[in-house]
Amino acid sequence: MRAINFIHVRNILIRTLLVVVSIAMGFVLFRIHQIKLEVDEAGNRLNLEFGPQTTLVYDSKGRVISSLFKEHRMPVMLENMSEPLQQAVLAAEDRRFYGHNGVDLQRISAAMLANVRRGRIVQGASTITQQFVRANVLDRSRTYGRKFREAWLSHRLEEKFGKKAILQAYLNHVYFGEGYYGVQAASLGYFGKPASEITAVEGATLAALINRPSGWTIRKTPARIRDRRDWVLREMYQDGFLGAATFGTAIATPVASTLATEQQRAEKDPLLAMTGPYFSSLVHEALFEQFGVDRALSGGLRVYTTLDADVQKFAEDSVAKRLAELDKKQRQGAPLQAALVAIEPSTGYVRALVGGRNFAESPFNRATDAKRQPGSAFKPFVFAAALEAGFSPGTTIDGLDGYVPSAQGAYLPGGEHETDSTTLRSALVHSSNRAAVHLLQRVGLPATIDLANRVGLEELPSVPSLALGTGEVSLLNLTSAYTAFANAGVLQPPVTILRVEDPDGRVIYRGESVGRRVLSESTAYLMASMLADVVNHGTGYGARQAGFRLPAGGKTGSTDDHADAWFIGFTPRLAAGVWVGFDQPKMIMRRGFAAVVAVPAWTGFMKAATVGNKPEWIDAPSGVSHIRRCRASGGLANEYCELTGEVDDDYVAIGRGPDTCPLHSSTSLTATPAPAVAPTMTISFTRPPQ
Secondary structure, eight states, rough: OOHHHHHHHHHHHHHHHEEEEEHHHHHHHHHHHHHHHHHHHHHHTOOOOOOOOOOEEOTTTTTEEEEEEESEEEEOOGSSSOOHHHHHHHHHHOOOOGSSSSOOHHHHHHHHHHHHHHHHOOOOOHHHHHHHHHHHHHHHOOOOOHHHHHHHHHHHHHHHHHHHHHHHHHHHHHOSSTTSHHHHHHHHHHSSSGGGGHHHHHHHHHHHHHHSTTTTTHHHOOOOOOOOHHHHHHHHHHHSSSOOHHHHHHHHHHHHHHHOHHHHHHHHHHTTTOOOOHHHHHHHHHHHHHOOOOHHBOOOOEEESSSOHHHHHHHHHHHHHHHHHTTTTTTTTSSSSEEEEETTTOOEEEEEEEOSSTTTTTTOTTTTTOBBGGGGHHHHEEEEEEEETTTTTTTOOOOOOOOOOOTTSOOOOOOOSSSSSEEEEHHHTTTTTHHHHHHHHOOOHHHHHHHOOOOOOOOSSSGGGGGTTTBBBOHHHHHHHHHHTTTTTOOOOOOEEEEEEOTTTTTEEOOOOEEOSOHHHHHHHHHHHHHHHHHHHHHHTHHHTTTOOSEEEEEEETTTTEEEEEEEEEEESSSEEEEEEEESSSSTTTTTOOOHTTTTHHHHHHHHHHTTTTOOOOOOTTTEEEEETTTTTTBBBOOOHHHHOEEEEEEEEOOOOBBBSSSSOOOOOOOOOOOOOOOOOOOOOOOOOO
């Protein structure tokens, strides 16, 4: 009976075990089938993407000025990686790379024996193909399922793309520490040279970093890096990649001696590039807006800008020098700030931009984001509106001691050199406040504001004091507005980005400026002529005293409380604007006029930036004629006016010239008329009234 029961129980157990085994086998087969389907699906999606790529920003001469990235990676083709570099990585990571099909069974066997002998994992057996699959397709879990997927996908990857393509992708993807992804970024960052120029000892150093890129670093653990590097060199020697002499020299070379100097790194490594930080930041923001943050940071864009790094250096040096000089006159407290913008009038290209004394301390861009009162630097637009309304540079405006009505009551501004009567040219040269306010009243606020809007100055207050620059503007916009005077009345809006290319070289954005006429050619030329007198004889004369000799025009601007100092000036080829002040407006210094504060910074920059430029000036358009004007009457000089010696050269728009002088005639003068004097092109510089 007991035997029968035993047999019965045994049969039940056997049947149960068979059921359990069947279920387990079914589950295993199901999982294998499921994994195979997953692997097949993943295999169909296999690609050789390198990972996020660095966006590089270039200046107008092709020099890298800044970069944007999630991972600093600059992919290059395999043929642009030196043979010693490739050999070093293969010797260190996968010496039979060209002999297996994605999985190295020989290496797996050797690694298993070594690990068993040591009682722990001391060797890995992953091929380069497996490493790439693990990093790009699979997760980091340590399961047999993942290992199966890894092996299967590695085989599929090699079938689909081939060895060279996989090696190229791997070398562009792998991390080398200190923020460098891929051999090109690492080569430039560590050695100051491209991957195509890497030597055997440098290649072995890079290969040594792959194993422990975060734990070991060249600069902090050079001894460990050297041990690993020397092992790689021995492997290269044993594999026949190095001759005995080359091996001996390489292994005796200290790691530190192969590294680039800080100066070389600064010149070659895009990770460290930051020329014109305020300008670069402006470009970065434009890229984020145009392409989105993710693409800007990881899309490998190539951004070509208008900046000239040499001109930028001149701008930074001039601002720094002037601030250092002014600092000596300041009490302790908030630092004085300054900004400078340089624009090419014919194109609108921004060639230099300084937004403050130190970007690291204060990234706020005072050239673009700060809006301050321009003071007298706004006056040229009042005078331009007057010329458009029919006035001429020699037109006399009188009654300047009379009060001007305003919403706040009768108004009469003060000034340094005010008279009851003056010509437009003289009023601008000496920056007459009263002449500007009266002229605005005669031309009208709407006409003046309309002209200011046309040149890019917007949101201005409709008040009489607008003539004195009580509206707020940015330095970039004000400098841009002045370029219309230098460019025959055509305004080319400021441009910072010329074009953007994707990693394949396709142009995906163009930033060319579309010019528009904002002033007549005659008005632009006459204003340039008047502003040239400001530099030659007026408030901008400090530029001549400091040795700037090219023909130029410009205008100073100071606020009543001396909290803002401006100078905007131009030659036919370059316009530049300077602003100096505190972030929280307060007096810069006692009697801190722009002629004293801002003009020296402008002059220092322009002297450096225009070296080699020809002494050319703007050609007179057909709508402008040269005249001789009687200084006493403001009328067209006759032969008798010439006898007085009180006659000036002037220019007027054709059809808008003055009547002949009524003061001088044969009855008022008995001397023989002097012969007519032809105008000359000589520029004379005289000291302005103090």
